[in-house]
Amino acid sequence: AKADGRNTLRFFDPEMQATVIERATLETALRYAIEDQQFLVHYQPQFNEQGDIIGAELLLRWKHPERGMVRPDEFIPLAEETGLILQVGRWVLETACKQLKVWADQPYFQNLNLAVNVSQCQFREDDFTDQVRQILEETGASPKRLKLELTESLLIDDIECSINKMHSLRALGVEFSLDDFGTGYSSLSYLTQLPLEQLKIDRSFISTLPDSHNDAVVVQTIITMAQSLKLSVIAEGVENEAQKQFLEQHGCTNYQGYLFSKPITVTEFEAFVATHIPL
Ligand code: C2E
Ligand code: CA
Ligand code: CA
Ligand code: CA
Numbered sequence: 001a002k003a004d005g006r007n008t009l010r011f012f013d014p015e016m017q018a019t020v021i022e023r024a025t026l027e028t029a030l031r032y033a034i035e036d037q038q039f040l041v042h043y044q045p046q047f048n049e050q051g052d053i054i055g056a057e058l059l060l061r062w063k064h065p066e067r068g069m070v071r072p073d074e075f076i077p078l079a080e081e082t083g084l085i086l087q088v089g090r091w092v093l094e095t096a097c098k099q100l101k102v103w104a105d106q107p108y109f110q111n112l113n114l115a116v117n118v119s120q121c122q123f124r125e126d127d128f129t130d131q132v133r134q135i136l137e138e139t140g141a142s143p144k145r146l147k148l149e150l151t152e153s154l155l156i157d158d159i160e161c162s163i164n165k166m167h168s169l170r171a172l173g174v175e176f177s178l179d180d181f182g183t184g185y186s187s188l189s190y191l192t193q194l195p196l197e198q199l200k201i202d203r204s205f206i207s208t209l210p211d212s213h214n215d216a217v218v219v220q221t222i223i224t225m226a227q228s229l230k231l232s233v234i235a236e237g238v239e240n241e242a243q244k245q246f247l248e249q250h251g252c253t254n255y256q257g258y259l260f261s262k263p264i265t266v267t268e269f270e271a272f273v274a275t276h277i278p279l
Contacts, residue, residue, distance in 0.1 A: 030075060030084055038063050039088060041095055042263035045272060046234060046256045053276050055113030058096050059263045080119055089122040097141035108277050115147040115177060120154045129168045143173030150176055152184030159190055170195045182218055199226045203237025210246040223251050
């Protein structure tokens with residue numbers, strides 16, 4: 001049995017009790033984190049086939065005073081369940097748009113695109129389009145520089161509603177990337193109905209390249225599909241040259257991953273961009 005170092009209640013099911021307490025603690029901490037501005041975003045650079053930086057994905061980080069940097073996988077599910085993601089997600093969108101505005105009159109930086117992850121509850125909000133419109137207006141950011149990353153599972157939940165909402169956002173000038181592509185169970189027929197600009201191949205298919213025959217086939221199929229639908233395609237989680245080469249040979253156009261850069265602070269990202277400006 002586990003050493004009872006925690007001095008917690010041990011009535012029925014100790015495991016479950018611990019979970020409930022941890023959950024409650026985490027929820028309180030999460031609420032406080034919003035007030036106390038413990039969130040920050042990291043920027044992970046994205047590249048085209050020529051190796052130019054085309055932008056970055058914003059990845060949320062929680063800098064907890066005692067626990068240190070908490071990974072999104074550890075708090076986003078709870079933030080979604082409790083609805084706290086609405087505030088945090090809005091803040092990430094604002095952060096992206098403010099940054100786009102800062103870069104708007106700087107040569108080279110003005111061409112960078114920022115991609116923001118949108119959670120299911122955020123996208124489902126009735127006034128999500130209005131929120132995005134308002135943030136764009138208030139910050140003065142160019143909508144065409146903003147890319148929203150949506151997942152298949154988020155969209156197929158209510159496909160009619162999703163298509164309408166995407167069109168209203170698209171009318172603002174915002175573009176969409178279909179995140180974690182390939183991991184869903186959805187039928188492909190709906191793909192043509194979505195006003196997408198990009199498919200993003202999930203890291204799980206990239207990590208086993210080029211050795212896994214099955215993943216190689218999946219990746220090739222996604223790239224071919226993107227080409228026939230006239231969509232751009234980005235591979236996430238590219239960690240080594242062999243993976244990049246495979247992707248290149250099969251017509252992938254955009255890249256993101258540790259091979260190029262880990263997610264970094266905005267200051268680091270600006271320095272990174274500065275050293276990559278083509279002469
Ligand atoms: P995701 O959208 O699939 O993001 C990609 C994840 O892969 C990120 O994890 C990124 O740091 C990681 N990654 C990038 N390149 C590599 C690589 O070469 N190797 C490996 N092993 N990993 C790589 P991260 O930052 O921990 O984020 C995890 C998930 O949390 C994201 O998955 C996304 O679903 C969610 N998330 C992050 N930020 C936000 C946000 O602002 N809002 C919402 N709703 N979700 C977010
Ligand atoms: Ca993403
Ligand atoms: Ca992914
Ligand atoms: Ca994702």
